[in-house]
Amino acid sequence: MSDLRSAAEAWLAQDPDPGTRAELRDVLDAGDERALADRFGSRLEFGTAGLRGEMGAGPNRMNRVTVMRAAAGLAATLPAGSHVIVGFDARHGSERFAGDTAAVLAGAGHTVEVFAEPVPTPVLAHAVRTSRAAAGVMVTASHNPPRDNGYKVYWRDGAQIVPPRDAEISAAIDAVGRVDELPLGTSWEVRADLTPYLDAVAGLRLGDARDVSIVYTPMHGVGSDVLHAAFASAGFPAPVVVPEQADPDPDFPTVAFPNPEEPGALDLALALAAERNADLVIANDPDADRCAVAVPTPSGWRPLTGDEVGGLLAEHVLRHTSGDDRLVVTTIVSSSLLGKIARAHGVRFAESLTGFKWIMKAGTRADRLVFGYEEALGYSVGDDRGVPVGDKDGVSAALAVAALAAEARRDGRTLLDLLDDQARRYGLHATAQVSVRVQDVSRIAAAMARLRTDTPAELGGRAVESFDDLAAPSNGLPPTDGVRFHLSGGARVVIRPSGTEPKLKCYLEVVMPTADDRARAEVALAALREDVSALIS
Template sequence: MSDLRAQAEDWLAQDPDPDTRAELRAILDAGDERALAARFGSRLEFGTAGLRGELGAGPNRMNRVTVMRAAAGLAARLPRGGRVIIGFDARHGSRRFADDTAAVLGGAGLRPEVFAEPVPTPVLARFVRAHADVVAGVMVTASHNPPRDNGYKVYWADGSQIVPPLDAEISAAIDAVGRVDELPLAGSWTVHRDTGDYVDAVSSLRLGDPGDLSIVYTPMHGVGRDVLLEVFERAGFPAPAVVPEQADPDPDFPTVAFPNPEEPGALDRALAFAGALPGGRRADLVIANDPDADRCAVAVPADGGWRVLTGDELGGLLAEHVLRHTSGDDRLVATTIVSSSLLRSIAAKHGVRFAETLTGFKWIMKAGGPPMGSGESSRHGRPARLVFGYEEAIGYSVGDDRGVPVNDKDGIGAALAAAALAAAARRDGRTLLDLLDDQAREHGLHATSQLSIRVQDLSLITSALGRLRAEPPARLGGRAVERFDDLSQGVDGLPPTDGVRFRLAGNARVVVRPSGTEPKLKCYLEVVHPVDDDIAKVRARAAADLDALRADLSAALR
């Protein structure tokens, strides 16, 4: 423990933040060894998702020292004189972290620019891609994490998140950084005030005509509202009604227990508002973004209440919509190994290319390059044109015949596409639920679900995966395991990743992996049923199958 105290004293001596200095001094004075070990016993790892963690003092927390070290490591990997754009959301500390990043990058001989106000993550990603002289971008955000967290995402010159080995190179450069109070710092930098690159690109998506839908929208106390309303107006769509209590950015997210539209209860206020609009009307569509607006959730009226579409359901519907509004056999659609296999079938129907990637949008955005995994990202020597990519965790990149406008997931572009899709369905006398049934009849019902196990001790995730690798179950959910893949060894031409996959008899699949952003073990379940009977009965059978898989997997992971 004396070594941890020495590390803490060294940290105190260089920390420029009076709040974290006071926190750490109180821990030292109280002799709180557990709190000290939690902050100095390990450190936040800089990986392909950058940094993300709880705010506080020490290398295992997000704070100004951690951010300045990350900026110095990034600067070491960038060409001197390069232009770097920095965005930030409305979370606690985000603006300060953005300014610290600019000071360090400027002191290292780069040309930093910081957005004047909080912006959605896809705005930052689009700016990097749209300007040829921008060598990198930084987004200070923890996306949908709890209020106590913050994070740090790095984008390379193509506007997509970094992938190996670049993340390891930056991490090594961070490790080589000395004391932050000895870093040269710039006293000023350019302030950027224009979101026009993004608004122009997304509002001009050619995905159908606006309708007369009544739409309710929640930014979930995040930064998406103003940009989304501008995009809808520029695209000619009616302005959504914004949930009043969740309209303004608030880093404490006071009306939701967890600011993630996927979480149970997160949409309750939006659904209540949508069910009681002025004049006794009810909305036709509910759209939610997460706090940095890179994810999108959709709910529709159903049986007197509301049905929230899963990420896979909306992904399949948006894919068909995009492919109906685009042309060319060079089109590519891409998804991840944990998302529904439905997209492969949709791609085959439309005669377009398909790619399956590792989890995360950083990989989806690379799918248009050299062939990877089990996809067909290029053939006959012709480059693929990515028009749609999605992951089951409500992340979508929606494009048109010009390709995708943002090289990352984009919750505002997805919201616009969902509105266009719903308007087109209504003109045909259909609903999104009708379209889901149509897809199931044509491609089979691809039913998906998840099992998430949140832990306090990350070693529990490692040990659970170790048990599955050492003794894979022979049956899950009453189905024989026909194939077991240890994803850490690399399968189907994909790079190695931590996780395992089970292929089951009767066209079912299970993937187990650690979350990349939260202390969770995540299990992804899929069963596929042909629809040769009443579709409600098929859905009930599929739900029972998923329940059986979930029960067996829970037992196997104990």
């Protein structure tokens, strides 16, 4: 324990934040060994999406020292005099972390721009790509709980970094000394113009129907102003915003988790939509890179799954684009439907590892990416000019969903009708998830090891026909920590640790012949869910 106390004292000596200094001094004075070990026994790992974790003192927390070290590591890997753009959301500490990042980068001799106000993550990603910046930093924890913050790094293509870039930056972070000895810049450019982003997403050529009524929630995040400006520029009626969730609030007071996938997160939006008799509910997560959709049914409002929205948007994009060089991409945990859609439309299809950093790297130089999606409500929507943003974008996805719904409404149809059309053409692809959140992250590694050594013969009453250990490279994909079970009847289960939260995530899919098989599909998914839950518990 003396080593941990020494590390804590060294941290105190360099920490510029009086809040975290006071927190750590209280821990030391109380002799709280568990709290000390939690903060100093490990550190936040700089992964392929950067950093993300709970706010507080120590290397295993998000704080000013952690952020300054990350900025210094990034600065050391860039060519001299590089241009870097920094954005931030409205979470606790985000603006301060953005300022610290700018000071460290400027002190290292780089040219820095910082957005004047909190912005959605896709705005930063677009700015990096179109400004020909060497890199970008977005301070956000996306949809994580209020106590968390994070640090995403983008490269010159406007996409999140992938290996080996992350390892290079991580090694450079390890070489950083005391942050109070870093040279700090005192000035940088302020970026305020959002017009390039708005022009790019509002100008997507995906049909001209506009008559649709929408209830929208930004989930206490930063998406509302940008989404409203994009809708106005594209000629859509202004969505009705859920008033209790309209303004940025880092405490996210109306939701247990600010993630539109979580049960209850859409309740206020669904109630308002029923009251207004709206055609559609659209929700962004707090940094507006994800988009959730819900539709009215005879028995009430129903959120669509990410796979359902992905399939609908894919065909919408392909109907409004042309060329056999078009590429559509999804991940190994998303529905297998997109591959069938691609074949039917005569376009190219690719699978990637989970995460948009991999989606944006899929295909070849000869491919023109027009659409990419992951089941976790992430979509990159393009037109004949390709995709405007090198990451998932909840604002342009909302525009595309609105255009799709307006087009269906003009034809006297609904999104549910379009889902039935797809089921008749390709078979009904029903998907679901099982997630287990843990306090002790060692449980995740233990569960993955058990799955690899004790493979089940049957899941949900279906025989396991084959098993893939995704830690071994296969089908041109890099290795990743995950396993995949191919089951009889075209069903599939994929299990992997979450890349952003202490969760084990399981992705279930069953395929039925027709649209009339939805009840049977739900029964089959329930059987899979029961067996998989027992398997990972």
